[in-house]
Amino acid sequence: MNAVTTHAIEVAALRSDRFRMDREADWQRLEAIVTRMEKGRLRGISDDDLLALPGLYRTVASSLSIARETSLDAATLSYLEALVQRAWFVVYGPRSSLTEWLRTFLGGGWSAAVRAIGLDIVVALAVMVAGVAVGWLLVSHDPEWYFSLMSREMAGPRVPGASAQALRGTLFGDAKQDGMSVFAAQLFSNNAQVSILAFALGFAFGIPTLLLLVHNLALLGAMAWLYNGAGLLPDFAGWISVHGTTELFAILLAGAAGLHIGRALAFPGDRPVLQATAEAGRRSAVVMTGVVLMLVVAALLEGFARQLVDDTFGRFAIGGFMLAAWCAYFFAFRGNAGRRR
Amino acid sequence: MNAAAIRRARTRKERILLTPEGISLPVTVAGRGARAGALMLDLIFIALLMIGSTLALAQIAGGAGQFMREAKGGGAGAQVLQFLMIVWIVIMFLFRNVYFLYFELGPRGATPGKRLTGIRIAARDGGRLTAEMVIARNLLRDIELFLPIPLIMMAGAESGMAWLAATGWFAIFMLFPLFNRDGLRAGDVIAGSWVLERPRQKLEAAMTVQQAPPGEEAAPTHKFRFEDAELAVYGEFELQSLERVLREDRADSIETVYHTIAAKIGRNDGWGDERRFLSDYYTQLRARLEAGMRMGRRKADKHSGH
Numbered sequence: 001m002n003a004v005t006t007h008a009i010e011v012a013a014l015r016s017d018r019f020r021m022d023r024e025a026d027w028q029r030l031e032a033i034v035t036r037m038e039k040g041r042l043r044g045i046s047d048d049d050l051l052a053l054p055g056l057y058r059t060v061a062s063s064l065s066i067a068r069e070t071s072l073d074a075a076t077l078s079y080l081e082a083l084v085q086r087a088w089f090v091v092y093g094p095r096s097s098l099t100e101w102l103r104t105f106l107g108g109g110w111s112a113a114v115r116a117i118g119l120d121i122v123v124a125l126a127v128m129v130a131g132v133a134v135g136w137l138l139v140s141h142d143p144e145w146y147f148s149l150m151s152r153e154m155a156g157p158r159v160p161g162a163s164a165q166a167l168r169g170t171l172f173g174d175a176k177q178d179g180m181s182v183f184a185a186q187l188f189s190n191n192a193q194v195s196i197l198a199f200a201l202g203f204a205f206g207i208p209t210l211l212l213l214v215h216n217l218a219l220l221g222a223m224a225w226l227y228n229g230a231g232l233l234p235d236f237a238g239w240i241s242v243h244g245t246t247e248l249f250a251i252l253l254a255g256a257a258g259l260h261i262g263r264a265l266a267f268p269g270d271r272p273v274l275q276a277t278a279e280a281g282r283r284s285a286v287v288m289t290g291v292v293l294m295l296v297v298a299a300l301l302e303g304f305a306r307q308l309v310d311d312t313f314g315r316f317a318i319g320g321f322m323l324a325a326w327c328a329y330f331f332a333f334r335g336n337a338g339r340r341r
Numbered sequence: 342m343n344a345a346a347i348r349r350a351r352t353r354k355e356r357i358l359l360t361p362e363g364i365s366l367p368v369t370v371a372g373r374g375a376r377a378g379a380l381m382l383d384l385i386f387i388a389l390l391m392i393g394s395t396l397a398l399a400q401i402a403g404g405a406g407q408f409m410r411e412a413k414g415g416g417a418g419a420q421v422l423q424f425l426m427i428v429w430i431v432i433m434f435l436f437r438n439v440y441f442l443y444f445e446l447g448p449r450g451a452t453p454g455k456r457l458t459g460i461r462i463a464a465r466d467g468g469r470l471t472a473e474m475v476i477a478r479n480l481l482r483d484i485e486l487f488l489p490i491p492l493i494m495m496a497g498a499e500s501g502m503a504w505l506a507a508t509g510w511f512a513i514f515m516l517f518p519l520f521n522r523d524g525l526r527a528g529d530v531i532a533g534s535w536v537l538e539r540p541r542q543k544l545e546a547a548m549t550v551q552q553a554p555p556g557e558e559a560a561p562t563h564k565f566r567f568e569d570a571e572l573a574v575y576g577e578f579e580l581q582s583l584e585r586v587l588r589e590d591r592a593d594s595i596e597t598v599y600h601t602i603a604a605k606i607g608r609n610d611g612w613g614d615e616r617r618f619l620s621d622y623y624t625q626l627r628a629r630l631e632a633g634m635r636m637g638r639r640k641a642d643k644h645s646g647h
Contacts, residue, residue: 014624016631027544037448038539061364070634072627074581075545075588082540085366089461089539092361092469094446101472185430192434193483200484203527261531278465278474278533285477285532 016071023063027083030056034086057087105289113286114330120256120263124213128252131214135221149219158223164230171239172310188299191247192292195254199288206262213255238312241319243302249326250294257284359467369538370523371460376536382454391436398429437487441479446472465535474532481528485514545588565621571606572629578642580630583623595619
């Protein structure tokens with residue numbers, strides 16, 4: 001049966017020690033498996049052992065429950081407690097298959113998480129619209145505001161008072177520009193960092209998140225005012241919309257995710273605040289993973305599609321299509337979200 | 342509460358965690374020193390990785406430049422350089438954001454730094470540690486660590502106020518674990534995770550196993566027999582202290598404990614064989630207490646009833 005009972009000469013005087021010797025082989029097998037998994041040598045573990053792991057874990061866990069009620073051997077108890085804990089780490093550890101997680105994520109988990117923070121998305125959208133309006137109004141009252149929103153180096157030829165011709169030049173005709181792919185990679189890296197920041201700032205009750213949204217969108221409003229002055233507003237909107245529908249959507253989601261956490265911290269409802277925050281945090285983390293993916297798409301659109309499609313109608317078509325696709329995916333696609341744990 | 346639980350309650354970092362099977366497990370929250378050490382190690386690893394990959398890419402770029410000059414074909418070489426630039430940007434982004442994610446999503450639930458300091462992450466509610474938790478706790482690292490450090494460096498040169506603000510920010514998040522019981526950092530709060538020590542415990546030999554000489558009937562034998570009244574004076578706490586003394590097996594502590602027990606129960610026939618006296622007393626006391634447990638009677642220590 002097991003290794004210990006074959007040593008017939010060993011006899012335990014107490015019932016609790018005999019209990020222990022009957023089960024020791026299982027404990028040691030579990031310990032061997034767990035030790036190998038802790039060392040990361042997954043390949044060295046036989047299929048038998050892997051299949052036996054959950055069962056062994058429950059066996060040893062029940063040994064621990066029984067031992068607590070019947071045994072006073074402190075060394076055995078603390079060994080069992082440590083072993084059950086180590087096995088618990090392994091059995092309830094992160095699911096190792098990343099592809100499976102990605103499948104549930106894309107197949108409904110992401111859109112379900114986005115729908116779950118719907119209220120925050122509405123609030124963040126309102127704040128973003130307000131940000132654009134603020135930018136526009138500020139600059140139209142006093143063009144000097146333009147430079148407090150945007151540094152002079154970054155603005156380049158896009159300054160108040162620039163000729164319509166110069167502004168048109170910034171929107172069209174850089175199809176042959178070199179280094180677009182590097183530009184796209186930089187854009188992605190930068191935008192992803194900003195959106196992670198917008199999310200993470202939600203920890204301060206969401207207020208810095210809102211400020212960040214207002215600041216970024218005020219810049220957009222100011223630029224819109226600038227192009228409007230030159231009669232180029234539709235062209236500017238087309239130029240932005242190629243990647244903007246994806247990128248602004250991603251920033252909207254990141255801001256909403258941050259706000260979601262801030263709201264859970266400030267108004268946990270009738271749940272304990274730590275639990276409410278943790279639930280909100282997990283939901284937002286799903287949204288944020290998607291945000292990073294969206295920003296990859298946005299950077300590709302910005303680096304390539306915008307330069308290659310050089311007329312306003314085509315740009316609107318791409319941007320509109322992306323917006324419709326995202327909306328359909330988030331709000332109409334139910335997927336297999338019900339199957340998620 | 343048994344003696345072990347009393348002993349545990351004394352150390353401040355012990356918590357009870359309930360597994361999904363309904364088994365309560367004592368766990369130890371990782372110390373702040375271990376956490377800080379793990380973070381330092383990980384940052385060093387990341388810096389080394391960044392420097393290493395930058396040097397490697399620069400080497401390749403240098404080679405490409407060489408090739409370009411020799412072939413005198415500008416276009417292909419420029420594209421190679423462009424491609425290397427993209428690779429570099431993406432690698433830097435990945436090291437900064439994915440290093441922690443990748444390792445904490447593995448079966449060990451710990452970055453190399455954490456592994457070296459013997460700690461790992463786990464779900465606070467005793468359930469499964471999910472990918473969402475790991476993602477959430479590591480996204481917050483951005484405002485805790487990566488945002489303020491460059492800010493402090495940049496602001497330091499410019500103005501005192503900005504430097505103060507950046508340092509204050511940094512301090513709030515870095516010191517966050519000091520101001521809650523479980524040493525949670527902001528990311529742990531968001532994710533519902535915590536950082537625990539990895540237990541290591543060897544299985545010690547059973548106390549009452551006896552090596553019977555071959556051929557003889559293997560029956561438990563006692564040199565010393567104790568009356569029920571003599572055993573009734575002690576409880577579980579004393580039993581486990583006695584177990585420790587016997588396991589350590591140091592002559593001076595055995596003698597001290599022998600004198601204490603002998604005086605208490607009024608016997609002194611164990612002269613010269615104190616260890617045997619104590620181990621027999623241990624076995625019979627444990628048999629008595631465990632029999633009581635099976636009947637639902639527990640005696641925590643010498644002061645309690647039964």
